[in-house]
Amino acid sequence: MTLVLSQLFTGISIGAVLLLIALGLSLTFGQMNVINMAHGELIAAGAYTVYVLQKVISGAGVSLLIALPVAFVIAGLMGVLIEVLLIRRLYARPLDTLLVTWGVSLILQQVFRDVFGAPNVQTKAPSLLTGSIHVTDDLVISSSRVFILVLALAAVVALTVGLRTTPLGRRIRAVVQNRDLAAVSGLATGRVDRLTFFIGSGLAGIAGVALTLIGPIGPTMGTNIIVNAFLVVVVGGIGQLKGTVIVAFTLGIVQSMVEYTTTVSVASVIVFVVIVAFLQWRPQGLFTLRTRSLA
Amino acid sequence: MTMIQDAPITSNSSAAKAPRRFQALIGFGLAAVVLFGVAPVVLGDFRLSLLAKYLCMAIVAVGIGLAWGRGGMLTLGQGVFFGLGGYAMAMHLKLADAEPGQLPDFMQLYGQLDALPWWWKPFANPAFALAATVLLPMLVALLLGLLIFRRRVRGAYFAILSQALCAALAIFLIGQQGTTGGTNGLTDIQGFFGYDLNDPLNRRTVYFVVAAALLAVLGVAWQLMRSRYGELLVAVRDGEERVRFLGYDPANVKLVAYVVAAGMAGLAGALFVPAVGIISPALIGVVPSIEFVIGVAVGGRASLVGPALGAIAVAWARTALSERLPSAWTYFEGLLFILPVVFLPGGLASLAGFLRRRRAPEEVPA
Numbered sequence: 001m002t003l004v005l006s007q008l009f010t011g012i013s014i015g016a017v018l019l020l021i022a023l024g025l026s027l028t029f030g031q032m033n034v035i036n037m038a039h040g041e042l043i044a045a046g047a048y049t050v051y052v053l054q055k056v057i058s059g060a061g062v063s064l065l066i067a068l069p070v071a072f073v074i075a076g077l078m079g080v081l082i083e084v085l086l087i088r089r090l091y092a093r094p095l096d097t098l099l100v101t102w103g104v105s106l107i108l109q110q111v112f113r114d115v116f117g118a119p120n121v122q123t124k125a126p127s128l129l130t131g132s133i134h135v136t137d138d139l140v141i142s143s144s145r146v147f148i149l150v151l152a153l154a155a156v157v158a159l160t161v162g163l164r165t166t167p168l169g170r171r172i173r174a175v176v177q178n179r180d181l182a183a184v185s186g187l188a189t190g191r192v193d194r195l196t197f198f199i200g201s202g203l204a205g206i207a208g209v210a211l212t213l214i215g216p217i218g219p220t221m222g223t224n225i226i227v228n229a230f231l232v233v234v235v236g237g238i239g240q241l242k243g244t245v246i247v248a249f250t251l252g253i254v255q256s257m258v259e260y261t262t263t264v265s266v267a268s269v270i271v272f273v274v275i276v277a278f279l280q281w282r283p284q285g286l287f288t289l290r291t292r293s294l295a
Numbered sequence: 296m297t298m299i300q301d302a303p304i305t306s307n308s309s310a311a312k313a314p315r316r317f318q319a320l321i322g323f324g325l326a327a328v329v330l331f332g333v334a335p336v337v338l339g340d341f342r343l344s345l346l347a348k349y350l351c352m353a354i355v356a357v358g359i360g361l362a363w364g365r366g367g368m369l370t371l372g373q374g375v376f377f378g379l380g381g382y383a384m385a386m387h388l389k390l391a392d393a394e395p396g397q398l399p400d401f402m403q404l405y406g407q408l409d410a411l412p413w414w415w416k417p418f419a420n421p422a423f424a425l426a427a428t429v430l431l432p433m434l435v436a437l438l439l440g441l442l443i444f445r446r447r448v449r450g451a452y453f454a455i456l457s458q459a460l461c462a463a464l465a466i467f468l469i470g471q472q473g474t475t476g477g478t479n480g481l482t483d484i485q486g487f488f489g490y491d492l493n494d495p496l497n498r499r500t501v502y503f504v505v506a507a508a509l510l511a512v513l514g515v516a517w518q519l520m521r522s523r524y525g526e527l528l529v530a531v532r533d534g535e536e537r538v539r540f541l542g543y544d545p546a547n548v549k550l551v552a553y554v555v556a557a558g559m560a561g562l563a564g565a566l567f568v569p570a571v572g573i574i575s576p577a578l579i580g581v582v583p584s585i586e587f588v589i590g591v592a593v594g595g596r597a598s599l600v601g602p603a604l605g606a607i608a609v610a611w612a613r614t615a616l617s618e619r620l621p622s623a624w625t626y627f628e629g630l631l632f633i634l635p636v637v638f639l640p641g642g643l644a645s646l647a648g649f650l651r652r653r654r655a656p657e658e659v660p661a
Binding site: 029033034035086089090093094095096098099100102103104105106107109110113114223227228230231233234263264265266268269271272275276279280283 | 452581589
């Protein structure tokens with residue numbers, strides 16, 4: 001029983017990381033039907049923000065807290081830059097954007113390599129987050145994982161409230177649901193796109209800060225983790241956050257359970273088969289916006 | 296494909312086709328002269344075997360041009376099919392290299408096995424292995440395509456799925472070290488159907504085999520593109536719903552292009568093994584798979600020879616630049632993904648079309 005619970009928590013914690021990353025992706029994907037391949041490098045930018053801040057501010061806890069908003073803004077601005085310079089030009093060719101943002105990701109990786117060096121760098125975790133929590137005698141969970149879970153849930157809550165209640169949230173929803181109608185109604189869709197990209201990319205920065213607590217920081221840290229986050233967005237469906245939340249946690253739990261009963265390498269194949277099977281049932285993802293378009 | 300028989304005849308009347316067929320024959324002749332006549336004379340042994348490697352990339356690119364340029368399916372997972380073909384070939388060659396009754400060298404090294412795994416056994420048969428290099432990727436593509444296209448999963452969704460399969464296969468192969476060689480892959484391949492690959496003369500022969508395969512693949516792609524099926528494929532790319540309303544099933548149309556592209560990638564993988572002497576997860580994962588696409592974008596995704604030439608050019612630039620300036624190469628590669636796609640979506644091939652249009656104001660298919 002303890003074993004199952006501990007695997008369950010591992011799964012939830014994998015899911016929380018996926019959720020943090022996929023939240024930003026689903027926002028930008030839902031907005032412009034574009035998958036930003038450079039999202040992983042925005043995560044790395046967030047992680048390097050912690051690294052740089054720790055050079056300046058010695059206290060690990062303080063620097064982590066400061067890093068959260070700073071990483072949000074830095075990654076957000078980088079996202080806006082990508083949107084303004086490239087994605088906006090390819091609005092009629094969404095698939096091409098995939099290739100172009102992959103090019104951006106290659107360049108950013110090399111920039112990280114040239115600035116911070118190719119080897120991974122380390123950051124100090126605050127002492128509060130290095131320990132672990134003993135739930136029972138056998139069930140031990142690390143506090144950094146709990147912190148990430150709380151962070152992910154906080155991001156979901158903030159985003160949900162923001163989308164439901166604020167004027168900006170209403171505009172974002174309007175553009176996602178029907179871009180043409182929103183434009184005809186007098187919405188500056190271009191400005192909404194940029195703000196959406198800022199928030200979505202900023203969330204990647206936050207995810208990067210969180211990842212410094214559980215793994216090494218390197219130029220390609222984003223690429224390794226991003227493929228599963230793309231899958232979460234595809235399976236979750238676009239336009240609604242609940243799909244992303246449910247699928248992120250389900251995928252995390254399924255992965256940890258399958259990995260435990262088989263091996264990591266078999267699990268990756270099984271998870272893929274499960275996803276293709278799932279798409280037979282819900283080809284547009286778990287939740288989709290009902291529209292009258294044919295697609 | 297009975298559904299194609301009723302296809303309306305479009306702009307390509309037979310009168311217009313005749314000169315184009317003539318032009319294509321001249322093109323093939325020229326390519327054959329360059330590949331078989333000029334290159335082996337001008338290039339030394341080392342350069343020629345590098346060219347063989349580039350030509351393998353070109354074979355994959357022709358398939359991607361068909362699936363993506365003509366069919367609108369951006370496949371970021373051709374590495375899967377390249378890998379299946381490559382591993383099928385390498386498994387046979389490893390078995391042929393091993394002493395009779397002995398396991399291949401890496402299996403003895405890891406020492407977990409007493410006997411050959413059951414799924415290795417059929418690959419000892421050369422005919423089975425050769426057929427599997429092309430048919431196995433096509434079978435996988437058929438199954439996956441049936442499941443994906445029938446449910447109308449497309450666009451970015453399809454691209455992401457194809458990429459995820461690639462990641463899954465690479466992780467799977469790395470994990471099964473005892474039977475697949477793990478991260479190292481299958482290396483140190485000595486012979487190719489009885490011929491010693493260390494002999495420069497035999498390496499030249501491998502080059503000729505690869506060059507012939509590229510010409511054959513170009514021929515297949517040309518036939519498909521100029522057929523009614525080719526026009527239907529472009530129609531599905533440009534207006535899938537319209538084609539559906541006309542009574543065709545777009546899923547079948549896309550499936551054919553996807554399966555053919557997979558077979559081409561498998562063939563390329565199989566030829567890559569004797570040409571380079573290795574196949575490993577690092578050659579078939581997410582990154583190499585998306586790099587297959589870049590040559591296609593540079594050369595011209597919808598044209599026939601554009602993808603092949605683009606792939607050769609990009610592979611050559613990689614060798615030339617990455618050895619001397621690894622950092623500069625990555626920046627350059629990033630720009631290669633960005634600039635042609637943003638500013639020249641038709642690739643270099645569209646420049647040729649532009650020149651031709653200036654000479655004679657005639658409609659040239661994109």
